Amino acid sequence: MDEAKLQTVAQVKVFLEGTHDIALKVPKVEHYGFIERVLKRFGYTRLSRCGKGVVLRYLRRMTGLSRQQVTRLVKRYGKSGQVIKKYSTPKNGFCRRFNLTDTILLAEMDTLHGTLSGPATKKLMERAYLIFNDTRFERLASISVSHLYNLRAGRVYQDKRRHWTKTRPTSVPIGQRRAPQPDGVPGYIRIDSVHQGDQDGMKGVYHINAVDCMTQFQLVATCERISEAYLLPVIQQLLDQFPFTILGFHADNGSEYINYKVARLLEKLRIEFTKSRPRHSNDNALVESKNGAVVRKHLGYTHIPQRFAGKVNAFCTDFLNPYVNFHRPCFFPETITDTKGKERKMYRYEHMMTPFDKLKSLPDATLYLKPGITLEQLDAVASRMSDNDAAAALNKARQALFQSIADALKQSA
Incomplete structure (x- = not known):
């Protein structure tokens, strides 16, 4: 299909009505170039509100993108006159800061201390490095609590650990009705x-x-x-x-x-x-x-x-x-x-x-x-x-x- 033959908004409207049940999609790698060409061809910024709506529906039909995404790309075109990709993925992926050795060390730490909470485990690793000069914890001492849980959820960590279940306490109300009031004093x-x-x-x-x-x-x-x-x-x-x-x-x-x-x-x-x-x-x-x-x-x-x-x-x-x-x-x-x-x-x-x-x-x-x-x-x-x-x-x-x-x-x- 040579969609470049569509030169007017009226032709686009007829096209949309006549191809309602036909699946026509522009390849994903061509989305940005296609959207820019269509907006330039129809002079999008000079169209009436009704005409802009027809062009937007045409872009959604041909690309398969959501209404919100098409609107963002059109807004980008209105500011710079171009529709370009603003993000890129690293060629070899993101660099891992914490390696396999760190995960195994975290598992050993949790085994020793019985899997404390994330903040408590982070504090122990900080103490191990800063107070007790254990250089093995140099990287783990700076780990965030949220990423600590990410390492715990990994397969390497799970292969090293077994967890004990938590208690299920019960209580029976009885006795004098007053809570202790320490007022900042131990004892x-x-x-x-x-x-x-x-x-x-x-x-x-x-x-x-x-x-x-x-x-x-x-x-x-x-x-x-x-x-x-x-x-x-x-x-x-x-x-x-x-x-x-x-x-x-x-x-x-x-x-x-x-x-x-x-x-x-x-x-x-x-x-x-x-x-x-x-x-x-x-x-x-x-x-x-x-x-x-x-x-x-x-x-x-x-x-x-x-x-x-x-x-x-x-x-x-x-x-x-x-x-x-x-x-x-x-x-x-x-x-x-x-x-x-x-x-x-x-x-x-x-x-x-x-x-x-x-x-x-x-x-x-x-x-x-x-x-x-x-x-x-x-x-x-x-x-x-x-x-x-x-x-x-x-x-x-x-x-x-x-x-x-x-x-x-x-x-x-």
Whole structure:
């Protein structure tokens, strides 16, 4: 077809009406040149509104482009008198900034630390390069959080990793109706129990998870049962292990905490005792989130018989608690009040730090420490090993723990 014979708008209109069911398309590589020739031939800028509409429909019919795209190209012609391609594709594609080695290194980092959030993983890689001088992380230290997730979605990363499922927490509203009010002071802890599964009608061990509201300083301990005889010594152990003075104790709806014996213990220590309110799931949300992010991530869901509570408790005291408090970065919220008086929490990357770093950043931090404990002593614990070395030691100890439990179960079978 020689479409150049169409010289008037009337001829184009007849053409459009007579070829309604006929597929006529200009090759894609000729679109820009064809559109420019047609616009020049018909003197598009001098046409009436009706004539311009006919020409636009003709261009859409012949090129197959959308109305919006044809309009953009015509507008480009009106400005420069030409319809030219303004973009180009690199001859050999875009250059890859992060190579196969970086992806494998990211997978190893996530394996060590249990697949933290993107910002937390980026912070760990920054610390590895800037603080601990690990040059392998030079490129990854500058990766964006969004592209970090792109690498995680790739086949190479997926071939190197296996993921654990997240927890599915439940809650039962009961107890006194007041949330803790730390007012920027450490020492107000939230506490919750995590059960390590049932098997053949036998209960597993129970993990007691305590988290400070202000610094997110976290301690995990394990006991055989959650009756008073087993639970009270563990609660006393947790209260003693926090480096700062405990001022508040908040539980949700478990009867293991809402009883007279626990109340008497807290009253003796002059610790404020609060309980979650109904229909206020955020009252104990901090420790609930740590149940999944820390306890379940490192100890899983598999049944652990109660007779191994001592071994698991030693693992938590010697490896899990130091790693979580001195080497695992956390988000810390910034509360912003809008013009309507509504408070919103912002989680900024620059505010991410470890619980110990958060404790040090508080004004007059030394005033909150227990007698005999200094920041220098805690600094020595934090600098004893790097984040990656602490994660490696944690993973090795956890593997040895579960292997010893499995061997003991085989021998008794």
